[in-house]
Amino acid sequence: MLILEADRISKSYGKVAALTDFSLEISAGETVGLTGLSGSGKSTCARILAGLERPNTGIVRYAGKELTGANPAIQMIFQDPAGSFNPVRTIYQSLSAVLHLQGVPKSQRRDLLSEHFQNAGLQTEILSRYPDQISGGQAQRVAIVRGMLVHPKVMILDEPTSALDVSVQAQILHLLKDIQKENGMSYVFISHDPSVVEFMADRVISL
Amino acid sequence: MKFDRRYILPGLLILLFLIVAIFPGMFAPYSISDRTATYQAPGADHLLGTDNMGKDIFSLLIYAARWTLMIGFASGLLAVFVGTAVGLLAGWRRGALDEFLMGTTDIVLILPKIPLVIILAAYLGPSPWVLIFVLGLLSWESIARVVRSKVIQIRSSEYILAARCLGFSDCRIMFKEILPVVFPVIVPKFVLVTAAAMISEASLAFLGLSDPQTVSWGGMISDAFTYSGFLRGMWYWWLPPALCIILGVLAITSLAFIHERGVREVMQL
Numbered sequence A: 001m002l003i004l005e006a007d008r009i010s011k012s013y014g015k016v017a018a019l020t021d022f023s024l025e026i027s028a029g030e031t032v033g034l035t036g037l038s039g040s041g042k043s044t045c046a047r048i049l050a051g052l053e054r055p056n057t058g059i060v061r062y063a064g065k066e067l068t069g070a071n072p073a074i075q076m077i078f079q080d081p082a083g084s085f086n087p088v089r090t091i092y093q094s095l096s097a098v099l100h101l102q103g104v105p106k107s108q109r110r111d112l113l114s115e116h117f118q119n120a121g122l123q124t125e126i127l128s129r130y131p132d133q134i135s136g137g138q139a140q141r142v143a144i145v146r147g148m149l150v151h152p153k154v155m156i157l158d159e160p161t162s163a164l165d166v167s168v169q170a171q172i173l174h175l176l177k178d179i180q181k182e183n184g185m186s187y188v189f190i191s192h193d194p195s196v197v198e199f200m201a202d203r204v205i206s207l
Numbered sequence B: 001m002k003f004d005r006r007y008i009l010p011g012l013l014i015l016l017f018l019i020v021a022i023f024p025g026m027f028a029p030y031s032i033s034d035r036t037a038t039y040q041a042p043g044a045d046h047l048l049g050t051d052n053m054g055k056d057i058f059s060l061l062i063y064a065a066r067w068t069l070m071i072g073f074a075s076g077l078l079a080v081f082v083g084t085a086v087g088l089l090a091g092w093r094r095g096a097l098d099e100f101l102m103g104t105t106d107i108v109l110i111l112p113k114i115p116l117v118i119i120l121a122a123y124l125g126p127s128p129w130v131l132i133f134v135l136g137l138l139s140w141e142s143i144a145r146v147v148r149s150k151v152i153q154i155r156s157s158e159y160i161l162a163a164r165c166l167g168f169s170d171c172r173i174m175f176k177e178i179l180p181v182v183f184p185v186i187v188p189k190f191v192l193v194t195a196a197a198m199i200s201e202a203s204l205a206f207l208g209l210s211d212p213q214t215v216s217w218g219g220m221i222s223d224a225f226t227y228s229g230f231l232r233g234m235w236y237w238w239l240p241p242a243l244c245i246i247l248g249v250l251a252i253t254s255l256a257f258i259h260e261r262g263v264r265e266v267m268q269l
Helices: A042-049 A091-101 A106-119 A124-128 A136-148 A166-183 A194-200 B005-022 B057-093 B095-110 B113-124 B128-137 B141-155 B158-166 B170-206 B217-226 B235-267
Strands: A002-013 A016-027 A031-035 A057-062 A074-077 A154-158 A186-190 A203-206
Touching: A002 A042, A002 A186, A016 A042, A016 A057, A016 A186, A031 A042, A031 A194, A042 A074, A042 A154, A042 A186, A074 A136, A074 B158, A091 A106, A091 A124, A091 A136, A106 A124, A106 A136, A136 A166, A136 B158, A166 A194, A186 A194, A194 A203, B005 B057, B005 B235, B057 B095, B057 B128, B057 B141, B057 B170, B057 B217, B057 B235, B095 B141, B113 B128, B113 B170, B128 B170, B141 B170, B158 B170, B170 B217, B170 B235, B217 B235
Parallel strands: A031 A186, A031 A203, A074 A154, A154 A186
Antiparallel strands: A002 A016, A002 A057
């Protein structure tokens, strides 16, 4: 079943064309790899697929309907793990806000987060820390946990391991594979490293 | 974060002014309605002598702290409220709304403040509330500009993009995600606007545009000037309120600079 589709999308910033006439189809449970050189439009493509930006031309459809803005069913994981958290909030405050949005009562939030943290191989002590007080690998795991809290169907992974050590990279990639096996989510995996993309993706598109 | 000792002196001074302003009865030996012989020199009964109405100048100095500080802080708060709202909206929404709001900000920026405040205060009548509104509504533009540029810098941050993906509303993102990060740059602006409002109030009071029913430090200097305090060489009438204004403004401005420097050091700018 087709879940996310980009139909001949183009995006330019002023006179600079970032993405030209790009098309993509992603089925449920599938992992599509996007690779390319720096400046080839990978991150632009990721933001358009996540509904964070509108293409100048072309259309993006999620579950058959035009995507006109950000949709919690499509989550995005960013390259800079610590940068994807509010610097003035503790990890608990950041994640608790997501659960608040989901209607989870305050009394249940810490237990629920502890459970998610255990599944992701994280210690619960991290909850009381600020983003700059945890390692890149921990922050990326927390970012994945946060994305999972809203039960997404598609996850756009924009260079999720580029800023991490090789050993941590492998752990994150395996965590993502485990999550996909359990939830049947679709991934758009973006990386400039062809070996990482090949490991993760069912098929690879080069930009 | 380690406590910065440079806060102690200006902080204590402001605290002292605030305590005096909140509880004037604890420090003033006389009420502002008590009268005795006029133009008395400083002595045991009247630390700073008496004025043209026979009122104790030291007591007037204590009671005047309330209005001067209140006009300053209330104008600062109003300016922060308007400036932050305008800056947040313009920086977050961008586009036509940004252009409109920044165009309005530019107009306010080029308005000649003091002449306009004089005209408005004269036209609307001498009331501390009018002063608060006029000073507050003419002082928000620099706050709006600073907030807007910070919001533009933050809005493309990955944590804001993540918040949008998670389904947070624009309102929540602006007030819960962006505002706390922008807050450290608003604080020094607030204190600077407060200090400027205190000076403006003193200037207007000196020109006789303050409410004669309220006592302020600027009003005391104006009275000393109008009722021959200067001619009679009664420095103890006009110098103490002038010193209070200078010390208050210096303390507030120092707090702003120390805070700004601290934020820059933390952000390693």
